[in-house]
Amino acid sequence: VLSISASGHKFGESVCGTGWVVWRQRQGLSDLVAASVPCPGGQTDSFSLNSSRPASGVFVQYYKFRRLxxxxxxxxxxxxxxxxxxxxxxxxxxxxxxxxxxxxxxxxxxxxxxxxxxxxxxxxxxxxxxxxxxxxxxxxxxxxxxxxxxxxxxxxxxxxxxxxxxxxxxxxxxxxxxxxxxxxxxxxxxxxxxxxxxxxxxxxxxxxxxxxxxxxxxxxxxxxxxxRPSSGRATARPRPTGWAPQRSARATAVQ
The missing domain is CATH 3.90.1150.160 (Aspartate Aminotransferase, domain 1)
Incomplete structure (x- = not known):
């Protein structure tokens, strides 16, 4: 078992989009899924396209834990x-x-x-x-x-x-x-x-x-x-050093 996930909105009584996942080791998390992005204080892994997600699901989940x-x-x-x-x-x-x-x-x-x-x-x-x-x-x-x-x-x-x-x-x-x-x-x-x-x-x-x-x-x-017409195996393009997903114009303007 490389990872265990749980649906926060299906069974955790939280809002849609809330979920939890734990990996046994960092090597089990593919770089194609998580991108390392800079943030105040160091680097962090992001799963979203614009490196930002609302925290409402986490707050609702915490409230339900305390309430139930x-x-x-x-x-x-x-x-x-x-x-x-x-x-x-x-x-x-x-x-x-x-x-x-x-x-x-x-x-x-x-x-x-x-x-x-x-x-x-x-x-x-x-x-x-x-x-x-x-x-x-x-x-x-x-x-x-x-x-x-x-x-x-x-x-x-x-x-x-x-x-x-x-x-x-x-x-x-x-x-x-x-x-x-x-x-x-x-x-x-x-x-x-x-x-x-x-x-x-x-x-x-x-x-x-x-x-x-x-x-x-x-x-x-x-x-x-x-x-496929090509006889060779398709390979992914290497990412440049410091690569990070591009933020949307709206997200950049808000920040």
């Missing part, structure tokens, strides 16, 4: 975990017409779930004509944003699309549901009902999705065979 304390945060966390278990149990209970599980639920560690986040993907053994991206589009009809993700990445050296995991195909997709404090059990009951309606719609429109994904797989395989 460990007991308050534990109560909120227990409630989120219970709601996440409710959604997770529903997904595990959904069966295909032949009796096999329709979803494969992720984010389990030795049988215990450690985050109020539900991640899953359609059972690849069912060879369904639709995927998590199609489910995402269907769920929007019921005012739910259940984001779907492709479990692949594009290799910058040869432009090939490769699987993100060794035990999953490149065209495999997944989705997730983040359980926050403001998500109530009544809202999750509506989410579950929306899942049921969308799954029924996906089954009814199966042949249409099958033809659409066949075209998408053909385009993906065609792109994967392309190569």
């Amino acid at each position: 304390g460990r007991t308050g945060y534990k109560s909120l966390c227990d409630n989120r975990m219970a709601n996440a278990r409710y959604v997770r149990d529903f997904l595990k209970s959904v069966k295909h017409s032949d009796g096999r599980p329709k979803f494969v639920v992720l984010n389990a560690l030795d049988g215990e779930f450690t985050l109020p986040v539900v991640s899953a993907y359609f059972n690849p053994k069912l060879d369904l004509p639709y995927d998590a991206i199609d489910l995402q589009n269907m769920m929007r009809r019921y005012h739910w944003n259940v984001p779907g993700y492709e479990m692949s990445f594009r290799d910058l050296e040869n432009e090939e699309t490769k699987p993100l995991f060794r035990d999953a195909l490149a065209d495999q997709t997944m989705f997730r549901v983040v359980i926050k404090t403001n998500v109530t059990r009544a809202m999750l009951q509506h989410l579950v009902e929306s899942f049921k309606l969308c799954l029924a719609d996906l089954e009814g429109l199966g042949p249409g999705f099958e033809s659409m994904h066949a075209r998408k797989r053909h385009r993906t395989s065609s792109k994967a065979t392309r190569r």
